[in-house]
Amino acid sequence: MISEWQNHKKQLRQYISKRLDDASAIDDILQDVYLKASSKRHQLKSTDSLLNWLYRISHNAIMDYYRQRKTYEALPDNLAAQQxxxxxxxxxxxxxxxxxxxxxxxxxxxxxxxxxxxxxxxxxxxxxxxxxxxxxxxxxxxxxxxxxxxxxxxxxxxxxxxxxxxxxxxxxxxxxxxx
CATH class of the missing domain: 1.10.10.10 (Winged helix-like DNA-binding domain superfamily/Winged helix DNA-binding domain)
Known part of the structure; x- marks a missing residue:
């Protein structure tokens, strides 16, 4: 898995960096992708689809990053009373x-x-x-x-x-x- 990962690491880094506005998070997401791919390796049907599978994991990791990062303003306690x-x-x-x-x-x-x-x-x-x-x-x-x-x-x-x-x-x- 490590040799295959090294072959695709550069492409995945570029893919992730184009979709993030935070350069410091690129390596964290790339590491998450590696950990998820390693732990879910048994789900891969064939090695021919490895790159597509890694892109899908990367995409999902990027979406998770944005979901966790989403900031919310605190609602005022008296909002219901105002309405x-x-x-x-x-x-x-x-x-x-x-x-x-x-x-x-x-x-x-x-x-x-x-x-x-x-x-x-x-x-x-x-x-x-x-x-x-x-x-x-x-x-x-x-x-x-x-x-x-x-x-x-x-x-x-x-x-x-x-x-x-x-x-x-x-x-x-x-x-x-x-x-």
Whole structure:
């Protein structure tokens, strides 16, 4: 193995040096390649494919080097709280925009939708507050959502992409529907 290694060592060094930006790591990787090749010699099918096999081991060693070297910035401890605050603020802004549209629905649907979607009230609590059965409250909330969606589609054209709604444009400012 040593004589074969000596025959290919120069080629492997050039191969590794072209792929690394750290000259001091070339010899370390070359040594790793030799150790892996020596310990896995039994996996080599024929000596005709030795050079290709050594190149594959070299390539894998280079990839391992870059994976280990990858640096990561420490994430702030309050990152999750920051994201929650942003999400909460966005929901509040959206809710302020939707309240006038929800109020245009018939009262029984507007109340159910506001309690469910804007106040986040569980449907069991909605049922108790409105004097409905649980299944009645669920149906009311579902019909409210359908009516609200129909109202929005009458008023606006939506552009939808992979992230959700990209744009909302009123269809006609002169429309009899408030949008």
């Amino acid at each position: 929650e605050n942003k999400d909460s603020h966005a929901r509040q802004e959206l809710a302020q925009c939707l309240v006038p549209l929800i109020k245009e629905l018939p009262e029984k649907y507007a109340i159910a939708l506001q309690l469910s979607e804007l106040e986040g009230m569980p449907q069991q609590a909605i049922a108790q507050q409105l004097g409905l059965s649980l299944s009645g409250a669920k149906s009311r909330v579902q019909r409210s959502r359908v009516k609200f969606r129909e109202h929005l589609l009458r008023c606006c054209d939506f552009e939808v992409g992979q992230e959700g709604v990209n744009a909302c444009v009123p269809k006609d400012a002169r429309s009899p529907h408030k949008c």
